[in-house]
Amino acid sequence: MKRNGIFSKLFLVLVFAFLYAPILVLIAFSFNASQSSSVWGGFSLQWYVELFQDSYVLEALQTTLLVSLLSAAIATAAGTAAAIGFANMKRRARTVCMTVNNIPLTNADIITGVSMMLLFVLALGALNGLFGGLGLRLRLGFGTLLIAHITFNIPYVILSVMPKLRQLDPNIFEAAQDLGATGWYAFRKVILPEILPGVLNGALIAFTMSIDDFVISYFTAGSGANTLSMVVYSMVRRRISPEINALSTLMFVVVIALMVVINVRQSRQDRRIQAAIRAERRADPRP
Amino acid sequence: MKSRRLVWLSAPYVLWMALFVVAPLIVVAAYAFTVELADGSWQVTLQNFAGMAGYAGVFARSFLLAAIATVICILIGYPAAYLLARTPPGFRRIANMLIMLPMWMNFLLRTYSWMFLLERNGFINNILGSLGFFNLVNALNGALNGAFSLALPTDVAYFEFLGSQGAVVLGMVYNFLPFMILPIFSVIEKIDPRVIEAAQDLGANSRQVFRKVIFPLSLPGVLSGVTMVFIPSVSTFVISRLLGGGTNILLGDLIEMQFLGNAYNPHLGSAISLVMMVIVLVCMGIMNRFGEGEGEAVLL
16 A cells, blocks of 8 residues: 555644643643643642542542452453353353343443443342341442442453453363363363463453443442542532542553553463464474 | 353353343333332333423434534544554554553543633633734724624633533544544454455556445444444533533433433433433444444454
C-alpha cells in the first residue's frame, strides 16, 4: 500500500490530539496551585494532599480495592473452573453456556445494573420478610456490589482462559492420570501450568474492569457502599474541583499501568509461541 | 481432555448464571408487564408500554443524538483507521496502543474532562478570551447592530457550551470514537495485501481498489464499530447528565430516574429497559448476519 501524504498525517495528528488533549489538560490542572479551572497558578501537590485527607475518598478507595480484589479472585477461580467445565461439554451445551456467559458483555451496562438491582431488592425483601422476626435487616450494600462485580467479571476470565484450553493437548490430562496422578494433582501439575498465562490475564482484566466500573456499581451498591467511581460521579455533580482532577489522574495512572502489564505479558507470550513455532520448523524443515 | 467428570466444574457457575444473569432479566420482564396497585398487589398489564408513548420525545432524541454521534464517529474513525492501517508495521503496534489507551480510561473521567474544558470559566473560554476572540465577536456584533439595527449582544464574555445537545454529542463522540477506530483498523489491517495487488494487477486504479476491495472487506469492522458506539450512546445517562445540563434527558436518564430518581417507577423503568434490550438484540442479530463477532476481540 502507498504511504500517507502530509494531509493524511495531519488528520491523524488531529484525531489523536482530540483523543488525548482533554485528558492531558485534566492531568495538568491537577497540579495547579490555584482553584481555577483555566488559569495556571503554579505547580502544587495540594489537591493530592487534600485528597488523601478526605475520609470520604479514602473510604471509597478502600471499598474499591476490596471489591476489586475479592471479585477478581473469586471470578478467577470460578471462571477457570467454569471454562474447564465448558471445554469438556458437548458442543450444543457449550454453545448455550457461552451465549448466556456473553449476555453481561453484550448488554448495555445500565440494563445489567438495573436488572440485578431489581433482583436484589426482591430477594432481600423476601429474606427480610422470612427472617424479619430474627432481626434480619438486609439491604443493598457491599454484599450486592460484590455479587454484581463477580457476575460481570467471570465472563472476562472465561474468554481469557478458553483459548489456552483450546491449545491444550487433549490427551495430557488422561496421560497424567494413567501415570497415577489424582485428578487434582494432574490439574495442578499438568493443566494449570499450561493455562496459567490465560488465568493471570483474566485476573488482571477482571481487576481492571472492577476498578473502572461505574454504572453497574451505581445501581447495585445502594447507599450502603461507595466506590471511587461513585465518588467521582457525586463530586462532579456538585462542583468542579481540582481534587477530582487529582483523583482522576491517580485512577488513570493505575488503570493504564495495569493495562500495560496485561499487554506486555500478552505480546511476550505471542513472541514465545512464535519462537517455539520457528524452533519446531528448524528442527523439522519439511512443510 | 474431554472428560464428562470435568463438566461438573462448571456447575457452580451455571447455577450462578441462572441466579444472577438469567433471573434478573426475568425479573425485569415481570416488572415490565405488571403494575403495582394501591393495595400493593401486582396486576398483569401492557400499561407500561402504552405509557411509554409519553416519552416518544426522549426516545426520538436518544436515537437521533446517538445516530448523529455514530455517523460522526464513522466519518472521523473510518479515515483514521484506514490511514493508520497504511502506516509502517512498527508504528502500527504503537498506533494500536494509542487507540486503545483512551478506551481503558474511566469514561466518567473522559466525560468530566470535557465538563472541565467547556465550563463557563473553563479552559476553552479562557483561551478564546485571551486570544481576543470575544472582543472580535463583540465588535462584529456591534458593527452588525449599527449596520442593520439589530440587537445582537455586544458583551459576550464566554460561550455557554455545557447544557446543549451539541455538548452531549461531543461527549458521545469523544467517549466512543476509539470503539469505532479499533475494529475498523483491525479489519483493514488483516486484509491480505495479495488481494489488493491482485486487484491492481487486474487494472483497478486506487479508487476502484478502495471501492471494490477494501471498503467491502472492512464493512464487518464498521458494523461492529457501529454497535459499540450506538448502544452505549443510546443507553448513557452520565454523558447527558454531565454535559447536557439536565434538560436534554436521554433513555438512560429516563431509566435511571425510574429506579433511583424522583420519578420512582420500576415497572415503567423495566418496560423501557426491555424495549431498549430488544433493540440491542436486534442490532446484535444484524451484526451476526454481517460480521463475525469482532466485538469480543475488541473487548479484551
